[in-house]
Amino acid sequence: xxxDQSSLLLRIADEDNVYVLLRNLxxxxxxxxxxxxxxxxxxxxxxxxxxxxxITEGEKIVKYGAPIGSATxxxxxxxxxxxxNIKSDYIPTYTLNSxxx
Amino acid sequence: xxxKTEFQGFLRQDGRKGIRNxxxxxxxxxxxxxxxxxxxxxxxxQGVHLIGFSGCYPNQYAFDMMARLCTHPNTGGVLLVSLxxxxxxxxxxxxxxxxxxxxxxxxxxxxRGGTLITIDEGQIWLEKxxxxxxxxxxxxxxxxxxxxxGAICGGSDATSGIxxxxxxxxxxxxxxENNASAIFEEGGELIGCEKIMADRAVTTALGEEILSTMEKxxxxxxxxxxxxxxxxxxxxxxxxxEEKSMGAYAKSGSSxxxxxxxxxxxxxxxxxYLLDIVPDGDARFGFPNINDTAEIAELIACGAHLTLxxxxxxxxxxxxxxxxxxxCANPETYRRMSGDMDVDAGRILEGQATLSEVGQEIxxxxxxxxxxxxxxxxxxxxxxxxxxxxxxxxxxxxxxxV
Numbered sequence: 402x403x404x405d406q407s408s409l410l411l412r413i414a415d416e417d418n419v420y421v422l423l424r425n426l427x428x429x430x431x432x433x434x435x436x437x438x439x440x441x442x443x444x445x446x447x448x449x450x451x452x453x454x455x456i457t458e459g460e461k462i463v464k465y466g467a468p469i470g471s472a473t474x475x476x477x478x479x480x481x482x483x484x485x486n487i488k489s490d491y492i493p494t495y496t497l498n499s500x501x502x
Numbered sequence: 503x504x505x506k507t508e509f510q511g512f513l514r515q516d517g518r519k520g521i522r523n524x525x526x527x528x529x530x531x532x533x534x535x536x537x538x539x540x541x542x543x544x545x546x547x548q549g550v551h552l553i554g555f556s557g558c559y560p561n562q563y564a565f566d567m568m569a570r571l572c573t574h575p576n577t578g579g580v581l582l583v584s585l586x587x588x589x590x591x592x593x594x595x596x597x598x599x600x601x602x603x604x605x606x607x608x609x610x611x612x613x614r615g616g617t618l619i620t621i622d623e624g625q626i627w628l629e630k631x632x633x634x635x636x637x638x639x640x641x642x643x644x645x646x647x648x649x650x651x652g653a654i655c656g657g658s659d660a661t662s663g664i665x666x667x668x669x670x671x672x673x674x675x676x677x678x679e680n681n682a683s684a685i686f687e688e689g690g691e692l693i694g695c696e697k698i699m700a701d702r703a704v705t706t707a708l709g710e711e712i713l714s715t716m717e718k719x720x721x722x723x724x725x726x727x728x729x730x731x732x733x734x735x736x737x738x739x740x741x742x743x744e745e746k747s748m749g750a751y752a753k754s755g756s757s758x759x760x761x762x763x764x765x766x767x768x769x770x771x772x773x774x775y776l777l778d779i780v781p782d783g784d785a786r787f788g789f790p791n792i793n794d795t796a797e798i799a800e801l802i803a804c805g806a807h808l809t810l811x812x813x814x815x816x817x818x819x820x821x822x823x824x825x826x827x828x829x830c831a832n833p834e835t836y837r838r839m840s841g842d843m844d845v846d847a848g849r850i851l852e853g854q855a856t857l858s859e860v861g862q863e864i865x866x867x868x869x870x871x872x873x874x875x876x877x878x879x880x881x882x883x884x885x886x887x888x889x890x891x892x893x894x895x896x897x898x899x900x901x902x903x904v
Contacts, residue, residue: 410855413664422739423851447834447851448660448739448814452749462741465663465752467694469745486794489742492692492723 412453414466417484421452421464434477439479450482462487507680509645509873511644511713512578516604519644520575521872522549522805524823525628530595531588535616538583541624543642546883549578550628551822553887554830555801558780560589563765563781565894569740570766572599572606572805576823578635579605586612586736586843603632608890647681647772649872652809652824653753654687656794659738659832663749664708665860666812666847667833671755672861673810673868674774678757681718683770686754687797689779689790690723694744699776702742702759707900711762715778725785734815738832752814764894764903765800771904787891795819796888810864810872818842819840822881822887826865827877829860836864844878 409432409496410420422445426432434453445451448465456476458495461468470487511519511793527550529538553571555564557664572580572595577836580599586590593609599606609629614620653670655662692699696716700709718837730739740746748768760773779800780790791797795816798809802824809824811817814831816839830836833848845864849855871877 402784411664421664428714447832450660450739450741464745467698467748469694469746469748470742483739484736484741487741489744491720492690492743 410451413464416463416466418456418460419452421450421455422447422451434478437478439477440480443481445481451479452476452480452482490494494495505667507644507646507869509869510641511648511872512575513640513642515576516573517649518575518805519642520535520577521644521874522576522823522825523575523578523639525550525579525581525631525635526577526823527552527583527747528568530557530582530584530590530592531558532556533558533585533715534583534611535589537611537620537624538580538814540617540621541583541628542580544625545628545632545817546885548632550632551887552802553889555590555823555889557891558588559891560591561891561892562800564889565595566766567799567803567889568595569598571823572600572801574802574805574823576605576807578639579631581624581631582606582608583608583624584608601784602874606665626815629750644872645839646677646869646872648682649677649868650769650805651677651805651868652685652687652777652798652806653812654794654797654801654809655750655812656755656819657813657817658735658740658746658749659817660740660749661738661831661848661851662812663746664831664851665754665857666814666829667749667752668857669847669850669860669864670753670810670812670829671844672858673791674753674755674864675757676776676861676865677868678755678772683769683772683805684755684757684774684776685769685801685806687777687779687801689797690743691750692716692826693723694747697819698751699759699835704758704760705900705903708759708762708903711900712759715762715780718782719780720783722780722790726789738815753810760904761895763804765892766803769806769898770902773904775804777801781892782895783893786893790892793888795821796890797886799889800802808868808877810868815823816842818879818882818884819886820877820882820884822885825871826884827871827876828877828879831865842878842882847856865878871885
């Protein structure tokens with residue numbers, strides 16, 4: 402596991418509760434988030450987000466220092482943050498397979 | 503700044519200067535599209551571009567857009583191709599173009615006697631006009647403060663908002679410092695950024711105009727039932743429209759916002775301008791802009807000499823009339839599609855360049871392209887163009903406090 406997580410993860414603003422991935426991370430990649438070590442469960446691609454800390458259902462997701470949506474369920478630190486666990490506070494995101502409501 | 507801030511432009515009768523000397527062949531209804539395209543085809547690499555309006559029903563916005571595009575500083579001459587029975591006011595448009603000092607001709611297919619003869623006559627006119635423009639257009643020194651530059655993003659992914667868009671923002675800051683006009687567009691792509699934008703307006707009244715425009719926008723997209731968010735955006739890691747907005751918003755840089763304009767309004771002075779692309783009134787004609795190209799055409803109608811286009815997934819589009827500079831946000835996309843990309847902003851992700859360095863590189867490219875260097879999409883022959891139905895009210899006095 403690389404010591405320097407800054408080449409893998411980007412926190413754009415200090416108050417963000419998500420990191421942006423700067424590389425593709427294979428399943429099984431171990432990441433150190435503060436005191437905690439987390440393991441990627443699936444392949445995560447560059448540009449996707451993971452939770453920087455535990456986030457509870459209903460909490461705002463913050464990126465660029467601004468809210469980008471709300472958690473639709475509890476999210477563990479290190480977990481992939483995407484359509485399956487957050488939603489827009491403006492207009493619902495349209496997906497082809499309609500896996501979200 | 504090491505970049506050369508002066509270059510040679512084409513002087514027009516209204517005092518504005520162009521960075522290209524393009525002849526437009528314009529179909530005035532879809533029924534004239536094929537004939538116009540055939541006229542252009544052999545000349546498509548000689549600075550002859552095809553644009554047009556497909557609708558048969560009249561629309562003031564479409565007329566005004568055409569008037570702006572046909573008298574754009576990059577436009578040297580205009581050939582109108584009409585079927586004959588469509589509602590577009592071809593005489594009004596030809597008159598405006600003629601009064602602007604540009605060569606103009608109208609070919610009406612029904613009057614000329616059909617497809618073949620119209621193509622023939624169109625090409626005869628093009629031969630004559632290409633030679634004429636070569637001789638008659640005045641070349642003059644043009645400087646960066648006379649440039650109007652637009653910015654747009656398309657095919658976004660989560661890298662767009664952390665590399666290419668903020669780098670374009672740095673370039674916009676340099677342009678505004680140099681007294682050029684920089685225009686970023688507002689559609690559904692800025693939903694969620696309204697308060698931050700209003701705080702950057704040069705006057706409180708302009709800030710209020712921005713807020714009410716954003717309210718209109720949110721209402722419009724809600725009526726349409728979905729935001730400016732394509733399925734590919736989610737594959738690239740973006741989850742919500744407001745997340746995409748914050749990334750898109752980074753293109754605007756950090757200058758104060760000097761004005762709020764609508765398609766066809768030309769910035770009155772140097773500065774940063776927000777372009778409102780969402781129609782006024784009830785949602786009548788569908789999505790505000792059906793694709794990126796429709797938005798580029800609106801930036802050009804506001805006088806943009808060239809457009810900075812940020813892409814993460816990898817768009818290949820260019821444009822008729824004004825060159826498009828492609829800034830690629832994602833290093834993997836760049837490696838796959840470098841033949842289509844002008845700037846590799848993905849280097850920021852890989853620690854090989856800083857945001858400021860890439861911003862300066864884009865600024866230098868703007869000046870090169872203004873001086874005549876072709877962009878990738880120009881060299882590849884991309885001349886996309888789309889114009890659809892819309893309705894706008896004129897902007898209010900608070901929108902341009904300058």
